[in-house]
Amino acid sequence: MSSETHELGFLRKYVFSLDHKVIGIQYGITSLSFVFVGLVLMMLMRWQIANPGEAVPIVGGLLEGVMGVPAAEGKISPDLYNMFGAMHGTIMIFLGIVPLVFGAFGNYLVPLQIGAPDMAFPKLNMFSYHLYLWGGLVMLASFLAPGGPAQAGWTSYPPLTTIIPTDGQTYWIIAMVIIITSSLLGSINVITTVIQLRAPGMTWGRLPFFVWTEFVTAFLLLLSFPPLESGAILQFVDRIFGASFFMPHDLIVSGTPMADVSGGGSPLLWQHLFWFLGHPEVYVLVLAPMGIVTEIFANNIRKPIWGYPAMVGSILTIGFLSMVVWAHHMFMTGMGSNISMFFQTTTTVISIPSVIVMTCLLLSLWGGSIRFTVPMLFAITFLPMFGIGGLTGIPMAFNSTDTVLHDSYYIIGHFHYLVAPGTLFAVFGGIYYWFPKATGRHMSVKLGHAHFWGSLVCMNLIFFPMLVQGLAGMGRRMSDGGANYSLANPSNEGVVGALSSTIMGLNVLIAWSVVALALFQLPFIFNFFYSIVAGEKVENDNPWGATTLEWQTPTPPPHGNFAEPVVVYRKAYDYSLHFKALHAQEAPEWGSVAHLPDFEPQNLPVSAETVGAPE
Amino acid sequence: MSHSQHEAIPYTTEVREDTGLYNGKLGMWLFLASEVMLFGGLFSAYVFLRLGARPGEWPHGLLNIPIGTFNTLVLITSSLTVAMSWTALKLGDFQTYRKYQLVTLACAVGFLAIKSFEYYDKFTHYEVWLKAPLAAGEHPGLAGHAAAPDAEVPSVIGHVEGVGPFETLASLEEAGATSITIHPDKYHYRLTAWQQAERTMKEASMEGGSAGAEAHEGLTIELSKIARLSALVPRHSTFFACYFTLTALHALHVAGGIVAFAWLLWPGARMWREEPERYTNRIEVTGLFWHFVDLVWIFLFPTLYLL
Ligand code: HEM
Numbered sequence: 052m053s054s055e056t057h058e059l060g061f062l063r064k065y066v067f068s069l070d071h072k073v074i075g076i077q078y079g080i081t082s083l084s085f086v087f088v089g090l091v092l093m094m095l096m097r098w099q100i101a102n103p104g105e106a107v108p109i110v111g112g113l114l115e116g117v118m119g120v121p122a123a124e125g126k127i128s129p130d131l132y133n134m135f136g137a138m139h140g141t142i143m144i145f146l147g148i149v150p151l152v153f154g155a156f157g158n159y160l161v162p163l164q165i166g167a168p169d170m171a172f173p174k175l176n177m178f179s180y181h182l183y184l185w186g187g188l189v190m191l192a193s194f195l196a197p198g199g200p201a202q203a204g205w206t207s208y209p210p211l212t213t214i215i216p217t218d219g220q221t222y223w224i225i226a227m228v229i230i231i232t233s234s235l236l237g238s239i240n241v242i243t244t245v246i247q248l249r250a251p252g253m254t255w256g257r258l259p260f261f262v263w264t265e266f267v268t269a270f271l272l273l274l275s276f277p278p279l280e281s282g283a284i285l286q287f288v289d290r291i292f293g294a295s296f297f298m299p300h301d302l303i304v305s306g307t308p309m310a311d312v313s314g315g316g317s318p319l320l321w322q323h324l325f326w327f328l329g330h331p332e333v334y335v336l337v338l339a340p341m342g343i344v345t346e347i348f349a350n351n352i353r354k355p356i357w358g359y360p361a362m363v364g365s366i367l368t369i370g371f372l373s374m375v376v377w378a379h380h381m382f383m384t385g386m387g388s389n390i391s392m393f394f395q396t397t398t399t400v401i402s403i404p405s406v407i408v409m410t411c412l413l414l415s416l417w418g419g420s421i422r423f424t425v426p427m428l429f430a431i432t433f434l435p436m437f438g439i440g441g442l443t444g445i446p447m448a449f450n451s452t453d454t455v456l457h458d459s460y461y462i463i464g465h466f467h468y469l470v471a472p473g474t475l476f477a478v479f480g481g482i483y484y485w486f487p488k489a490t491g492r493h494m495s496v497k498l499g500h501a502h503f504w505g506s507l508v509c510m511n512l513i514f515f516p517m518l519v520q521g522l523a524g525m526g527r528r529m530s531d532g533g534a535n536y537s538l539a540n541p542s543n544e545g546v547v548g549a550l551s552s553t554i555m556g557l558n559v560l561i562a563w564s565v566v567a568l569a570l571f572q573l574p575f576i577f578n579f580f581y582s583i584v585a586g587e588k589v590e591n592d593n594p595w596g597a598t599t600l601e602w603q604t605p606t607p608p609p610h611g612n613f614a615e616p617v618v619v620y621r622k623a624y625d626y627s628l629h630f631k632a633l634h635a636q637e638a639p640e641w642g643s644v645a646h647l648p649d650f651e652p653q654n655l656p657v658s659a660e661t662v663g664a665p666e
Numbered sequence: 667m668s669h670s671q672h673e674a675i676p677y678t679t680e681v682r683e684d685t686g687l688y689n690g691k692l693g694m695w696l697f698l699a700s701e702v703m704l705f706g707g708l709f710s711a712y713v714f715l716r717l718g719a720r721p722g723e724w725p726h727g728l729l730n731i732p733i734g735t736f737n738t739l740v741l742i743t744s745s746l747t748v749a750m751s752w753t754a755l756k757l758g759d760f761q762t763y764r765k766y767q768l769v770t771l772a773c774a775v776g777f778l779a780i781k782s783f784e785y786y787d788k789f790t791h792y793e794v795w796l797k798a799p800l801a802a803g804e805h806p807g808l809a810g811h812a813a814a815p816d817a818e819v820p821s822v823i824g825h826v827e828g829v830g831p832f833e834t835l836a837s838l839e840e841a842g843a844t845s846i847t848i849h850p851d852k853y854h855y856r857l858t859a860w861q862q863a864e865r866t867m868k869e870a871s872m873e874g875g876s877a878g879a880e881a882h883e884g885l886t887i888e889l890s891k892i893a894r895l896s897a898l899v900p901r902h903s904t905f906f907a908c909y910f911t912l913t914a915l916h917a918l919h920v921a922g923g924i925v926a927f928a929w930l931l932w933p934g935a936r937m938w939r940e941e942p943e944r945y946t947n948r949i950e951v952t953g954l955f956w957h958f959v960d961l962v963w964i965f966l967f968p969t970l971y972l973l
C-alpha cells in the first residue's frame with residue numbers, strides 16, 4: 052500500500068518473473084496444490100466406494116452446496132462419482148504430476164545443472180507458466196459449469212463425451228488445449244536450453260542424468276502432445292458444430308437413434324489420437340523421477356553411477372519406442388490381431404530399457420557407502436515400487452492376458468504403483484534433496500521420517516489390494532465399488548466369479564489407509580512451510596557434498612545463477628575417484644558426514660596444478 | 667531489473683559454434699516439429715475417416731478448384747517475397763525489405779479474403795436429404811441431378827431461399843417453417859462418373875440450354891418430406907468437417923503470420939536501428955514459420971480439393 056513501486060516490484064519478482072528458479076517454484080506450488088485437489092477428490096471417491104449410498108460425513112452439506120443435484124442429500128451419486136473420477140485423473144496427470152516433474156523440477160534445475168544463466172527464452176517461460184495456470188483454472192471452473200465437469204474419465208472417450216449433456220466437457224477440451232500449448236512452449240524452451248546453453252566443457256557425456264531425462268521428456272511432450280491437441284480440436288468441432296469425427300453411423304443412444312448427425316466418424320480415431328499421447332505421457336510421468344532418483348543416488352552412495360552410458364542409451368530408446376506402443380491400451384477394441392501383435396511386441400520390448408535403468412541404479416548401490424538421508428530413503432524406495440508397477444505391466448502387454456485384466460482394478464493398481472509410490476516418492480525425495488539449495492535451510496529429518504514411513508506403508512495398503520481385487524474380477528469406474536457384483540447382492544447367489552466379502556472388504560481397508568495417508572502428509576506440509584522460515588540453516592553452499600553444478604552456486608542462487616562464468620571439467624558424478632590425490636589438500640567443509648573431500652565438483656579443474664586453486 | 671539477466675543469455679543473436687544455430691532459430695524448428703505432429707494428427711484423422719467411409723458417401727467436387735489453385739499461387743508468391751525481404755535485410759536494405767513485406771501482407775490478407783468467400787459459398791449451400799427419393803422428372807430443376815428423368819434423387823444440393831448457414835431441420839420446425847425453397851445446383855457428388863457422363867450427354871442433346879435456365883427455378887419441399895438438411899458446414903459430413911477444421915486451423919496460422927509480420931514491419935521495426943542482426947534473425951525465424959504455413963497448404967490443397 053505504502054509505495055506503489057514496491058508493489059510493482061513484487062509482481063515482477065513473484066508473479067511475472069522471468070527467472071527460471073522463480074518460475075520453477077511457481078510451477079511447484081501450483082502443481083502441488085493441484086495434487087492436493089486431486090487427493091481430496093480421491094478421498095471422496097474412496098469413501099463412497101467403501102460406503103455405497105451413504106451421505107459423506109462432515110463435508111456432505113458443502114458438497115451439495117457446490118455441486119447441487121448430483122450431490123443431493125450430501126451423497127455422491129453415480130454421476131458425481133464419474134465427475135470426480137474424470138477430474139481426479141485429469142488433474143493428477145495433466146495439472147499435477149507433469150507440471151511438477153517437468154515445469155517445476157525441470158525449470159529450477161536444468162539451467163543450473165548445465166551451468167546456464169537462465170532458460171533460453173525467459174519470456175516464453177513465464178508465458179508457459181501463466182498458460183498452465185489459466186488452463187488449470189478453466190479446468191477447475193468446469194466444476195461450476197452447467198451440468199457439472201467432465202464425466203467420461205481422464206481419457207474422454209467419445210461418443211460418450213460428445214453426447215453427454217454437460218458444458219463441463221467443453222471446458223475440459225478448452226483447458227486441455229491451453230495446457231497442451233503451455234507444455235509445448237515449455238518443451239521448446241527446455242530442449243533449446245539444453246542444446247544451446249550448456250556451459251563450456253559441459254559435453255553431452257558430462258550432463259547429469261537428470262538433464263538427460265528432462266531432455267527426453269521434452270521431446271516426448273513436443274511430439275506426442277500435438278496429436279492429442281488435434282484430437283481435442285476435433286472433439287471440440289464435434290461438440291460445438293455438430294460434426295461427426297467421432298460419431299459413427301446409426302448411433303443409438305438409450306434406444307433413440309441420434310437425430311441430425313451425419314455419422315461416418317470413428318470412436319477408435321479418438322482412442323488412437325489419445326493414446327498416441329497417452330503412452331508417451333506415462334513416460335513423461337516417470338523419466339524425470341528416474342533422473343531425480345539418480346541424482347539422489349549418486350550423492351548418497353558416494354560413488355559414480357554404474358552404467359551411465361547404458362542409462363542414457365536406455366532412456367533415448369524409451370523415448371523412441373514409447374511412440375510406437377500406444378495401442379496396447381486398445382487391445383479390446385477389436386483392432387485386429389495383426390495390429391495387436393505389433394503393439395504387444397513393441398510393448399514387451401520397451402520394458403527392457405526400463406529394466407536396464409533400474410538395474411544400473413541397483414548395481415550402483417554395490418560397494419557404495421550409503422547415507423540414508425531422507426531424500427535417499429525416498430529414492431531407494433522408488434526401485435521396488437517402480438519394480439512392482441513395471442512388472443504388473445508385463446501381463447497386460449500381452450493381448451491374451453490383457454483380455455481379462457483390461458478395465459479391471461488390476462490396471463489401477465499397476466499404474467498407481469508407478470505414479471504414487473514411484474513418481475511421487477521421487478518427487479518427495481527431490482523436494483527434500485534440493486530444498487536446502489532453494490531456501491538455504493534444511494527440512495526436519497524427524498518429520499521427514501514420519502512422512503516417509505507413513506506414506507510407504509499406506510501407499511502399499513492402498514494399491515496392493517487393488518491388484519488383488521482386479522485379479523478377482525473387480526472392474527474399474529464403478530461408483531458402488533463393485534457392490535452390485537458382490538455376493539452380498541442376493542441376485543448373485545451362486546454366481547461364479549461374484550465378488551466375495553473378503554474382496555469387497557478390501558474397499559474398507561483402502562478407505563482407511565487413504566485417510567491415514569492423508570494424515571501422513573501433514574508432517575510434510577508442516578515441515579515444508581516451517582522449514583522455509585525456521586529450518587536449520589545450511590552450513591555452506593553445498594551441504595550434501597554434491598558434484599553437480601547447481602550446488603556450486605550461492606544459496607539460494609541469484610539472478611543469472613553463477614557468481615563466476617562456469618567451465619566444466621568433469622563427468623557428472625566424480626565421487627570418491629581421486630580420493631588419494633586430494634588427500635593432501637585441505638578439505639572443503641561440507642558438513643559432518645565425512646571429513647575428507649570424496650567428491651570433485653564438475654567445475655573443478657582436473658590438472659593437478661590447478662586443483663584447490665580456484666580464485 | 668531483469669534486463670541485465672536478459673543480456674547474459676548467450677546465443678540470442680550470435681550462432682553457437684558446435685550447433686551452428688542461434689536460440690530463436692532452434693526454437694522455431696522445434697515449434698515447427700510440433701506443428702508437423704499437430705497437422706499430422708489431423709491429416710491422419712482425414713485418412714482414417716476417408717478409408718472408413720461408406721462407398722459413395724465421400725463428397726467430391728464440391729470445392730472450387732480454380733479458386734483454390736489461385737489461392738495456392740497467392741500463398742507461394744508470399745513465401746517468395748518473404749525470402750526476398752530477408753535477403754534484402756541481409757544486404758542492409760530496409761526499404762526493399764519493406765516493399766517485399768508489403769506484398770507478403772497483401773498476399774496473406776488476400777488469401778484469407780478469398781478463403782472467406784469460399785466459406786461463404788459453402789455456408790449458403792444446403793444439402794437436403796429426402797425421406798422418399800424424388801424422381802428427377804418431378805421437377806425440371808432436378809434434371810441436372812440425374813441421368814434419366816426416372817432416376818431417383820436421394821438428396822438435393824443448392825441454395826435455400828432465406829435460410830442462414832447453421833439451420834437444422836429441428837430449428838426450422840421450431841421457427842414455424844413448413845417448407846423450404848431450394849435452387850438445385852447442376853452438379854451432384856452422388857453421381858458416379860458414368861452417370862455424370864450420361865448426364866452431360868443428355869444436357870448436350872437438350873435444346874439450347876433450356877435445362878440451365880430451368881435450374882434456376884426454385885423447388886419447394888415440405889419439411890415433412892425431409893429426413894435431414896444441413897448447409898455445407900462441419901455438420902454436413904465428415905468430409906466437410908475435415909475441410910473446415912483443417913482449413914480453419916490453417917487460416918488461424920495465416921492470421922498469426924500476418925500479425926507477426928505486421929508487428930515487425932511497424933512497431934517492431936525500431937529494433938532494426940539498434941540491433942540490425944537480431945532484427946534480421948526475427949524475420950528469418952518468422953519466415954520459417956511462414957514457409958511452413960505455406961507448405962501445409964500445399965498438402966491441404968490436393969488432399970481436400972483434388973483427391
Ligand atoms: C514397464 C513397462 C510397462 C508396461 C509393459 C505397461 C503396460 C501397460 C498396458 C498394456 C496397459 C493397458 C492395459 C489395458 O488397458 O488393458 C497399461 C496401462 C497403464 N499404464 Fe502401463 N505399462 C508399463 C509402464 C508404465 C509406466 C512407467 C507408467 C506410468 C508412470 C504406466 C502407466 C499406465 C497407465 C496410467 C495406464 C492406464 C491408463 C488407463 O487406462 O486409464 N505404465 N500399462
Ligand SMILES: [Cu+2]
Nearest residue numbers: 330333379380
Ligand atoms: Cu501405455
